[in-house]
Amino acid sequence: MTGAITVHSAGFAVVTDLGxxxxxxxGLPANGALDQYSACVGNILVANQEQAPIIEVTAxxxxxxxxxxxxxxxxxxxxxVLIDGIEHEMWQPIxxxxxxxxxxxxxxxxxxxxxxxxxxxxxxxxxxSCAPDPGVGFGTxxxxxxxxxxxxxxxxxxxxxxxxxxxxxxxxVPHIGGTATIDVTDGPDADQxxxxxxxxxxxxxxxxxxxxxxxxxxTGELPIRRSxxxxxxxxxPVGAVEVPPGDExxxxxxxxxxxxxxxxxxxxxxxxxDDLGQVRPGQQVRFRRSTVEQAAQNSRRWRSxxxxxxxxxxxxxxxxxxxxxxxxxxxxxxxxxxxxxxxGTT
Amino acid sequence: MSEPERGxxxxxxxxxxxxxxxxxxxxxxxxxxxxxxLTRSLSAGPPPGYIGAIPAYESVLIEFDLLATSLDHMAGAxxxxxxxxxxxxxxxxxxxxxxxxxxxxxxxxSDLEAVAEFTGLDASDVVRLHGEPRYTVRCLGAPGGSxxxxxxxxxxxxxxxxxxxxxxxxxxxxxAGRQATITPTQAPGGWYVIGRTPLRVLDLAEEPxxxxxxxxxxxxxxxxxxxxxxxxxxxxRPREVPA
Numbered sequence: 001m002t003g004a005i006t007v008h009s010a011g012f013a014v015v016t017d018l019g020x021x022x023x024x025x026x027g028l029p030a031n032g033a034l035d036q037y038s039a040c041v042g043n044i045l046v047a048n049q050e051q052a053p054i055i056e057v058t059a060x061x062x063x064x065x066x067x068x069x070x071x072x073x074x075x076x077x078x079x080x081v082l083i084d085g086i087e088h089e090m091w092q093p094i095x096x097x098x099x100x101x102x103x104x105x106x107x108x109x110x111x112x113x114x115x116x117x118x119x120x121x122x123x124x125x126x127x128x129s130c131a132p133d134p135g136v137g138f139g140t141x142x143x144x145x146x147x148x149x150x151x152x153x154x155x156x157x158x159x160x161x162x163x164x165x166x167x168x169x170x171x172x173v174p175h176i177g178g179t180a181t182i183d184v185t186d187g188p189d190a191d192q193x194x195x196x197x198x199x200x201x202x203x204x205x206x207x208x209x210x211x212x213x214x215x216x217x218x219t220g221e222l223p224i225r226r227s228x229x230x231x232x233x234x235x236x237p238v239g240a241v242e243v244p245p246g247d248e249x250x251x252x253x254x255x256x257x258x259x260x261x262x263x264x265x266x267x268x269x270x271x272x273x274d275d276l277g278q279v280r281p282g283q284q285v286r287f288r289r290s291t292v293e294q295a296a297q298n299s300r301r302w303r304s305x306x307x308x309x310x311x312x313x314x315x316x317x318x319x320x321x322x323x324x325x326x327x328x329x330x331x332x333x334x335x336x337x338x339x340x341x342x343x344g345t346t
Numbered sequence: 347m348s349e350p351e352r353g354x355x356x357x358x359x360x361x362x363x364x365x366x367x368x369x370x371x372x373x374x375x376x377x378x379x380x381x382x383x384l385t386r387s388l389s390a391g392p393p394p395g396y397i398g399a400i401p402a403y404e405s406v407l408i409e410f411d412l413l414a415t416s417l418d419h420m421a422g423a424x425x426x427x428x429x430x431x432x433x434x435x436x437x438x439x440x441x442x443x444x445x446x447x448x449x450x451x452x453x454x455x456s457d458l459e460a461v462a463e464f465t466g467l468d469a470s471d472v473v474r475l476h477g478e479p480r481y482t483v484r485c486l487g488a489p490g491g492s493x494x495x496x497x498x499x500x501x502x503x504x505x506x507x508x509x510x511x512x513x514x515x516x517x518x519x520x521x522a523g524r525q526a527t528i529t530p531t532q533a534p535g536g537w538y539v540i541g542r543t544p545l546r547v548l549d550l551a552e553e554p555x556x557x558x559x560x561x562x563x564x565x566x567x568x569x570x571x572x573x574x575x576x577x578x579x580x581x582x583r584p585r586e587v588p589a
Binding site: 021024025028029127135138187230231233234237244245246256258259260261264267268270292296299 | 358359360361362363364366368385389397398399400401402403404405406407409412413416417485486487488489490491492494503505506508509510522523524525530531532533536548550553554555556
């Protein structure tokens, strides 16, 4: 018996991870958390592997109860986090006792918040990933009444220190809200928009309500494709900026179909994709031309922030006598709970 | 054995974390074999930072971890692998064949008529031409690992819908440009739907979840409503004995 959480109310929430890396070569999109940084930070804060299953809460309030002690962290879009009605900080580990209720309320900016739980969840996998793929009808969607088993039982965490601001974990909290600046590199087919490609950078675009995990649709002064020739389908990366027929710009996100027949004008950088995972319909986006080198450098900075956080977390948990959290032996993908719990003591 | 010539392949950045390798020899069959052989070489001996590849008709998108490698390193590794490829070798030595029954028209009769109009044919000719070839599965595409095929021998390419549909049903049999496919899942779609197959293409319990690989073959034949209802939900399987 590993314990479970029971959802009391949910608008749109799923259990996801960093994505299905083996999917694209088989025709399935990667999918996974649309703000990968926030998802990674959440898992690091609770001493999980970064790719461990995590709850993604989109836009609406979310509430669940637990029948077992939990160590959780809430990251991503700013929300009010209440444990039995008492407010707690986001971007910090929080100890929750069995029987308590966790509520996320009133997302004031952004679109997606993440709830990481130490030990993570026991959920079905497709090609090694739990990331929902609505296109093929796969995934763990959370609704009122859903229960999700933890992958591993944890011993009660009896420390008062999580509730005090004793430790400055130094989490780099992303700015969410306002006009988003989206770095893109030139796409391989930019020449097909000769003369109008720069419209992408001239004025902001507005995110429309037709946006989702497949892609963001934006209105603005569109670049015009010069060639009308039919392009034979080919692989397109997450982040591809396209101008399909109609009056919207399309920026593909992690749920994108892996092949398409439109020219690729530009490609959003990995960090920009996290920002796009947090923009709301009606919000403005300003594209900025960047380079491959700059994108790699920014990603390295991102990686180094996560690595530093992981080492600070290790230091803090050791100080608190919680080393056992750091060596959980949690396999990803999670195997049946029994053997895992046994391995956890090694 | 003949290696791809240096000038036969274009290697281009497709954003900061992907390369698009396109065959430009002018021989589509050869280009297709080259990009699929390259994909196999990559998965057999992945260069550092390699994440995966999406091979298509005449190009392959190679995705990599930009923290573990760079565009230049990955392009170098690809060029090296291309030198070891036999562009004349068949992609599969034992192609499997799939027979796909199709109920043409019906709820998509207007699409079938539109295709007939574009191509200057009768709807019955569209059906006949669609059912004639033994198609090669060129690649697995979107959505859901669709079998991407060369189009039927229509006199002119069929355009994509000017306004894509929000939802196309499972089993839609469709055409666009000089391509044809079957849609394994319910999904948005910008292609003309000329019919539906009652057979289930996708099975998430299987790996891979679709019953074909690039290089396998597919043919279509017309069925009526009664047979459609009879077959509805059966799995699409390769024929036991290769034809």
